[in-house]
Amino acid sequence: MMSDHRKRRAPKQYERLTHPLVRGTDGVLRRASWDEALDRAAAGFRQARRDHGPDAFAMLSCSRATNEMNYVAQKFTRVVMGTNNVDSCNRTCHAPSVAGLSAAFGSGGGTSSYEEVEHTNLIVMWGSNARFAHPIFFQHVLKGVHNGARMHVVDPRRTSTAQWAESWLGLNVGTDIPLAHAIGREIIHAGLVNQTFVDRATTGFEEYAALVEPWTLSAAEQVTGVPAEAIRDLAHAYATAERAQLCWTLGITEHHNGTDNVRALINLSMLTGHVGRYGSGVQPLRGQNNVQGGGDMGAIPNKLPGFQDILDDASRHKFERTWNAVIQPRYGKTLTEMFESMESGELRAVYCVGENPAQSEADSEQAVRRLRSLGHLVVQDIFLTRTAELADVVLPATAAWAETDGTTTNSERRVQRVRAALVPPGEAREDIDIICALARRLGHDWTFTDAETVWDELRSLSPDHFGMTYDRLEEHQGLQWPCPDTDRLPSSFLHGRLWETDPVRRGPAAPFGLVAHDPPVDLTDEAYPLRLTTGRRLDSYNTGVQSSGYASPLRRGEYIELCPEDAVAYGVTTGEEVRVSSRRGSVTAPVWIDPGLRPGLAFMTMHFPDEVDTNALTIEANCPIAGTAEFKASAVRIEKLVPAWT
Numbered sequence: 288m289m290s291d292h293r294k295r296r297a298p299k300q301y302e303r304l305t306h307p308l309v310r311g312t313d314g315v316l317r318r319a320s321w322d323e324a325l326d327r328a329a330a331g332f333r334q335a336r337r338d339h340g341p342d343a344f345a346m347l348s349c350s351r352a353t354n355e356m357n358y359v360a361q362k363f364t365r366v367v368m369g370t371n372n373v374d375s376c377n378r379t380c381h382a383p384s385v386a387g388l389s390a391a392f393g394s395g396g397g398t399s400s401y402e403e404v405e406h407t408n409l410i411v412m413w414g415s416n417a418r419f420a421h422p423i424f425f426q427h428v429l430k431g432v433h434n435g436a437r438m439h440v441v442d443p444r445r446t447s448t449a450q451w452a453e454s455w456l457g458l459n460v461g462t463d464i465p466l467a468h469a470i471g472r473e474i475i476h477a478g479l480v481n482q483t484f485v486d487r488a489t490t491g492f493e494e495y496a497a498l499v500e501p502w503t504l505s506a507a508e509q510v511t512g513v514p515a516e517a518i519r520d521l522a523h524a525y526a527t528a529e530r531a532q533l534c535w536t537l538g539i540t541e542h543h544n545g546t547d548n549v550r551a552l553i554n555l556s557m558l559t560g561h562v563g564r565y566g567s568g569v570q571p572l573r574g575q576n577n578v579q580g581g582g583d584m585g586a587i588p589n590k591l592p593g594f595q596d597i598l599d600d601a602s603r604h605k606f607e608r609t610w611n612a613v614i615q616p617r618y619g620k621t622l623t624e625m626f627e628s629m630e631s632g633e634l635r636a637v638y639c640v641g642e643n644p645a646q647s648e649a650d651s652e653q654a655v656r657r658l659r660s661l662g663h664l665v666v667q668d669i670f671l672t673r674t675a676e677l678a679d680v681v682l683p684a685t686a687a688w689a690e691t692d693g694t695t696t697n698s699e700r701r702v703q704r705v706r707a708a709l710v711p712p713g714e715a716r717e718d719i720d721i722i723c724a725l726a727r728r729l730g731h732d733w734t735f736t737d738a739e740t741v742w743d744e745l746r747s748l749s750p751d752h753f754g755m756t757y758d759r760l761e762e763h764q765g766l767q768w769p770c771p772d773t774d775r776l777p778s779s780f781l782h783g784r785l786w787e788t789d790p791v792r793r794g795p796a797a798p799f800g801l802v803a804h805d806p807p808v809d810l811t812d813e814a815y816p817l818r819l820t821t822g823r824r825l826d827s828y829n830t831g832v833q834s835s836g837y838a839s840p841l842r843r844g845e846y847i848e849l850c851p852e853d854a855v856a857y858g859v860t861t862g863e864e865v866r867v868s869s870r871r872g873s874v875t876a877p878v879w880i881d882p883g884l885r886p887g888l889a890f891m892t893m894h895f896p897d898e899v900d901t902n903a904l905t906i907e908a909n910c911p912i913a914g915t916a917e918f919k920a921s922a923v924r925i926e927k928l929v930p931a932w933t
Contacts, residue, residue: 304671304683305713316681321714325721328638328680329728331663332368335636341369341615345625345634348375348586349641349718350578353693353705355741356718357577357584358592360640364619366612367726371588371597371619372634375581376642382621382913383540384571385582387549391557391797392782394594394751395582396700399532399568400767400779405430407566409528410438411521413552414463414538416446420823421536421572424698431532439521441466442538443820444890445883454517457885460818461807461920462511463539467551468499468804469507470522474558475499479526484560488796495554495799510804512885526559530566537822540571541919543808546912550800557797563782573698576688580696583752583768584745588619593749609748621914623907629657636663640718641684645674647893648916650871651902667721683715691717693738694760696768700781702755703765807920808908811887815869815922817853819889821901822919845899846879847925848890854880858927865925867891872903875928889923 307324308316319327335343346368348360357375364373385395392398404410404427417425425448432438432451440449441456441463449455458466474480475496485492504515511518525531533556539548553562553569561567573579585592591614595602603614620628626648628634637658648654658664658677666678675681685691690711696702711717719741723733735741739757746752754770754777763776770777782797811818847867849857859865859878867874867889876891876899884890891901908917 302671303669303712303715304675304681305715306683307714308671308678308681310679316676316678321716321724324680324682325724325728328665328682329725331665331679332636332638332725333729335663336368339633339635342372342620343633343635344368344370345372345374345620345628345637346586347622347625347637347639347642347644348373348581350376350575350581351688352577352581352641352718353691353695353738354577354580354584354702354745355693355738356640356691356722357581357586358741358745359719359722359735361585361587361592362610363638363722363726365614366610367729367731369613369615371615371617372625373586373619374588374622374625375586376575376578376622376647381536381540381571381573381578382587382915383542383545383549383910384535385587386546386913387553387800388569388571389594390546390550391553391800392562393795394769394781396579396768396781397568397570397572397698398562398781399570400699400701401427402779403530403566403568404428404436404532404534404570405434407431407436407528407530407532409524409531410436411441411525411531411533412438412448412452413441413533413535414540415534415536415572416442416444416448416538416822417534417536417572418446418448418451421698424572437524437528439524441521443885443888444881449883454520456513456517456521458511458513460820460888461542462804463542463548464544464551464802464804465502465507465510466513466518467555468502469504469511469518470525471495471555471558472499472502473504473519473522474526474555477523477526479523480558481526481560485558488560488563489557489799490796491799491801494801495558498801498803525555525561528561530564531559531561532566532568532570533561534570534572536572538820538919540913540915541821541917542915543908543910543917544802544805545910545915547800547802547805547910550802554799557799563780565780568780570698576697577695579698579700580694580702583696583749588621591748592745593751595749606748609744623909623914623916626654626657629660632660635661636665637661638665638667639674639678640667640722641669643668643672643674645672645677646900646902648902648907650905650907651900652872653907654902667718669715682721683713684721685711685715685717690715691738694742699779700767701765702752702760702768704757704760808917809870809906809920809922811922815924816887817889817923817925818887819867819869819891819904819921819923820919821891821893821905821921824892845876845892845901847876848879848881848884849925850884850886850888851880851882852886853884853889854878857925859925864928866928867904867923867925869904869906869921869923871906872900874899874901874903889925
């Protein structure tokens with residue numbers, strides 16, 4: 288049933304957790320000692336495993352915590368609880384990037400370094416408002432532009448990033464594949480294919496050429512809304528550039544066919560040879576400090592640390608010998624599948640570290656209901672989030688960026704040291720210490736003495752990280768993986784093997800992805816005529832837990848953004864309240880008029896769910912390969928609210 292949040296809630300300021308909490312017999316969270324909280328947490332996990340089997344447990348790991356924490360979290364899941372049900376918010380944003388890059392090139396990281404963007408000739412920002420969502424990376428983009436690089440932006444909105452571009456291709460939401468196919472077809476028909484690279488390093492070109500053949504410039508214009516001439520110009524610019532960078536983010540991945548979108552973009556890099564050499568590459572831009580690292584450390588249901596497949600016997604047995612444990616030879620549940628299993632009752636206990644799925648999941652009302660259905664929920668965090676408010680046990684942790692030692696990995700695969708600079712408040716403990724304390728209560732005598740001890744165990748098991756000792760990370764101020772040797776520095780870019788002329792190939796060829804256009808699931812119609820897309824703003828962060836309630840000179844609070852034409856059509860102006868409704872829920876929000884939007888398109892964020900719960904509107908239509916929901920394409924309507932005194 289569709290919910291109705293007609294009354295806007297006041298902004299909430301979150302306070303740090305300073306002591307453990309447990310839910311009392313009266314149903315209220317109360318203060319507890321660490322021993323009581325850990326005993327309660329461990330007892331619930333033990334009971335779920337005993338009564339329903341190991342797969343009744345799941346771990347949600349944290350993409351803001353250190354690599355070492357993520358390594359210990361996935362080890363706890365696989366060794367202590369005996370399941371591969373571990374995942375993180377990587378599923379919410381860039382799981383399609385990992386899946387698409389792995390399918391094409393064998394590993395799930397971006398192929399380039401930030402530095403290369405400064406020295407490339409052409410930058411394509413596709414589905415990414417990097418100026419707001421990735422401001423540090425965007426400084427490298429601006430250096431590239433100032434050094435002479437031409438930038439083209441593909442995005443349904445004319446964003447602040449597009450203001451720096453030579454051209455903006457404003458496509459209809461969910462038509463990325465037709466646009467990419469039309470670009471590919473034009474490159475082929477114009478004779479601009481890098482045939483040497485295609486023949487040397489790829490497979491499936493003939494099938495790809497046949498697939499894109501129907502997508503003429505005019506056919507693509509009708510579907511995407513992008514003028515044929517603009518498509519042609521981008522195709523020629525990308526294909527003829529000496530060096531080119533193709534960057535994307537959630538505008539590509541947060542769709543029900545996100546992995547296919549990623550494959551369609553990778554196809555263009557393969558068609559032109561813009562991968563595997565300095566200055567040319569493909570780059571998924573990560574939105575949190577350690578989204579890349581969480582996956583690298585195995586905090587995903589299908590890969591062990593270092594992206595070693597669980598179904599590969601040799602890899603699995605290597606970990607089993609080191610861990611002295613049996614690892615299930617099957618994939619665990621993704622975040623999406625975990626929530627479905629809560630609905631069915633198959634999943635009974637969840638250990639949630641640093642994530643807030645009650646507010647970050649699509650169709651948030653349904654997510655909260657499913658979390659409430661669990662028999663045992665333990666949340667480990669630095670704030671009492673909406674998810675923590677639902678928990679049976681709450682464990683206060685330290686902040687990874689200021690109170691913890693370890694490492695993190697950024698979008699260019701660079702592993703860097705982080706160090707504790709502040710004393711944590713109250714009784715808060717480091718994540719690794721908490722997880723190890725729970726492991727001991729469940730019969731595993733883990734004795735990691737510090738973050739470096741954890742890292743050294745990881746290095747011994749992951750060839751990509753073997754050469755990254757703490758001393759070398761300090762000496763070089765970070766290193767990029769793969770770094771298999773302790774006596775050589777790694778390359779800044781991936782897949783240079785694709786350009787090798789040695790007749791004996793040292794790796795498999797990259798297959799073209801044969802993907803077809805699949806429109807958004809939530810169709811617009813007379814009842815829901817507007818297309819709502821979501822994203823980020825510069826002044827706020829994720830679900831607002833760490834950025835809400837604080838003074839800022841920037842515009843704050845949630846709005847529904849409309850173009851001037853739609854504002855006139857609905858008779859609203861900036862600041863007026865409207866009810867925004869989808870087929871799943873309804874919220875109230877003020878209007879903000881944005882001339883960067885086109886008619887029929889609206890924009891909101893998830894930064895202020897305590898005030899306006901945008902994810903009450905979004906649809907839980909998931910990519911079948913990656914499990915990422917279609918946050919970017921919901922159908923909505925708006926109604927102007929009439930004041931009660933009129």
